[in-house]
Amino acid sequence: MALGPTLGTGLFIGAGQALAIGGPASLLISYAILSLLTYFMATTVAEVATHSPTRHGTLVTNGFRYMTDSMGFAAGILRWYTLAMFVPYEITTAMVNLGLWNPGTTIALRLLIIMTIVVGSNYMPERHFRTSEWLVTRIKVGTLACLLALSLSIGVGGATGHAKWGFHYWKKPGAMHEYLFRGPMGRFWGLLQCVLHSSIAFTFTPEIIVHRAETLEMLPTEIGDVLDPTIQARLPGKVAFDVVTTTLPYILSSLAMGVMAAYNDPLLTNNGAGAGLSPFIIGMNTARIRIVPVTASIAILTSSVASARSFLFLASRTLCAMSELGHAHRVLKIRNQWGVPYVSVGATGLFSLLAFISVGMSSSIATTYFLLFVNSSGYLSWLVSCVIFRYFRQSSGLRHNTNSYGFAIQPFGTYFGALMSLILLLSNGLVGGISGPRPGPRIARLLAAYCSIPVFAILYFAHRFRTMVPYRTSHSNADMHYSQEVHRGKAVSQISESQHGGSALPGSSDVV
Template sequence: MALGPTLGTGLFIGAGQALAIGGPASLLISYAFLSLLTYFMATTVAEVATRAPARHGTLVTNGFRYMTDSMGFAAGILRWYTLAMFVPYEITTAMVNLGLWNPDVTIALRLIIVITIVVGSNFIPERHFRTSERLFTRIKVGTMACLLVLSLSIGLGGATGHTKWGFHYWKRPGAMHEYLFHGSLGKFWGLLQCVSHSSIAFTFAPEIIVHRAETFESVHTEIGEALDPTIQDSLPGKVAFDVATTTLPYILSSLAMGVMAPYNDPLLTNNGAGAGLSPFIIGMNTARIRIVPVTATLAILVSSVASARSFLFLASRALCAMSELGHAHRALKVRNEWGVPYIAVGTTGLFSLLAFVSVKMSSSTTTTYFLVFVNSSGYLSWLVSCVIFHYFRHNSGLRHNTNSYQFAIQPFGTYFGALMSAILLMSNGLVGGIPGPRPGPKVARLLAAYLSIPVFAGLYFAHRFQTTVPYRTSHSDLGVHNCRDEQRNKAATQTSEAQQGRSAQPGSPEIV
């Protein structure tokens, strides 16, 4: 499973909010739709990656290759801090999983322990970290499989000896929740917001899938040129396989959660405060199964901590890669004898301190703020990927390049992905209309939902004004020569022609 290292509360707990908003049918439709969108976006990123897989992964390099340097810088920083924001999200949701804790001194102690484990484990040697990551991945995938089997057993009546549940909750209280409005409009609105809440499990899934595929399947030079001529055959197939093996368990899990808990259960949203308990935990408590709920709670907690570790690793390596490519401060690429970029890890680890907001505010509400912020940043990142693909296809056509693999679904998949990303980005600020107390003030919800847009714009203009270079596109790997080399050669040619023109003027000593 390609997303095994990052599999966490986005599925086990985050889906509970989505279930409360849209109902079981909307949850299933949302996961199926987002799985299809993930495939579209993964092929968008993969088609560009097959042209020139990068040693650092195309997560932070394609923006510089196919757009302006300022856009590449803004996109790279966007992806870095979005991955980093997953760390406090996972940590805070872990606190919710422990029992819907309210703000007090006790939760601060728990946060200190969890943050120490998450950040401290990223300073161990990389080979040991990757070994532990494989172990945690097996635990998380095993947890998912056990929860699916248990849900099937409860649904069929084999676990409790009572009447089987089946799709009882699809009938009472219903398959689709009328959200904010009555009738069909309310069901549609609930479905739209259900998709928005469910996106947390798929954010950066396309980029991570492609990054892992090109990391394991390709050989690169220092500047990112592909040496393996079979990469066009191996990478697309691996990407398609990883998308299928990732999204299918997600869809099955969404179906199981609709069986385990009704959408009107107040524990799903902690009585309207925000994130609540996992539908799996609610279902097992309702079925009165002993010990198993406690075991499942601990397994989900381990998954949250392990996912926070993995996201911190990904974010710190993205920042280190930008430094190694010359787009961030050179101190961020410094590594110790264990190969750990400790300055990048320490800088990224500061994001984990945002979890202490839950000391003054309910963990359920804090998690909702993190969720809408990460989702909006993810949608913006998808839009950037679509823009990169557009420039890649446009310039490849101009240069008559036929070396890159072309997916049959493209460019339709990119256009559809861009449209849906824009719609979800704009509707993300409408979150928070869960029946009962709203999760935080309206201004805070809007700020969390749309803050990523001005931040991205600020990064772009700050970089452009700092460099004071004319607007240009730096397609560094579209042809045999580097674009900057071509620009320098063109400038040298123009200078030579100007000198020859001056030497050919009347009265010049060369004129006979």
């Protein structure tokens, strides 16, 4: 299930900060906007991936195929370290979920235990890891389903036997919180802040959905180096289905959280310090339901640990794929007898050590820093995906939706996605706390919000000046690193051209 890796504390904890800033109506609207944006971005990535499928997945190859090697390298490294940064984020928010907000040495042991579980499980044989992921995904989905059922029960009065809650918190203190300003301007700023905080639950979701569909659904059916076109044609429908099954539970959860807690509850933000308790936990404590809050806290903790190990798996395989394609040091592709790229896993696992920041500062504040950094890197990745789509359409001569594997929403979805990504990227530094103490020094928040931009630029120019790789043209020759992928791309192009009467698909002619 595509929902598995993304269903973590970004939903259970991050949404609490969004609720505190924007209110229940703003939370629901922001999740609806981000769900629509997820669909647009997923179709953007899926259309390119369907025409040029590779066994390494779309997270790595398309940047090199349709842009310069330098841009592809910068985009690949961006996606690697952003996925890796989810690991300390999930570990830190796990501490927040347990109420371990205050810094100190007592938190270090708990962090070490979780890190050992997250990193150690990634050294399991791949087939055992995927089996365990199948199991924990169902645990996370079951947790979400139980929380939604409890919210419904509490809302209609079935849990407490007292007055019905319903949409009481939508009326008092209100549906939309006025942030910084009074009136409509304050509600607009509250909605914008709500979207920024909620983005953490959707970051990389479009690319992960397409990546999983591409690598798991398409590649098993092959004849030689030629992909079965019937399998290839199923990818758009698979992606659309996964988007719906991923975003619908998120929208229902945002509605349920608006029922469970008021936006002015100080526990949502640890009294304005940053991340606080989940709205679900606050609602259960308010309803005075025994044992269930403890069980829910354990379930949310399990979800965060499972998400951390999933993101570490994705990040390490991204780094390994870059090495296998010749874009990273060859030592990173070394695998043991169980198929585990242990060097890539070890290098990526080092990011988990950043969670020890919580030993020196409040885990609520540390979580906010990680959220800002991951969000900005995710917005950059969305922009890169839009640029790849533009070059793909340009190189294949598709100005309109005449291709057989396209989506009716394109290219409008790409334009909308690029505009929204740019707005969110530039607005990310505006994230602050609710009225009162803000999460950490402002200069630290700005650095966390925007440092991904100069890092991306440094990666690009450093690679370009080192290799002096010219920009690609439609008549450039194949590079030695892509001999296998080019052969496959030519085969797919010949199949599509013979069946649909169109021009040869891109994939082989756009590689240096």
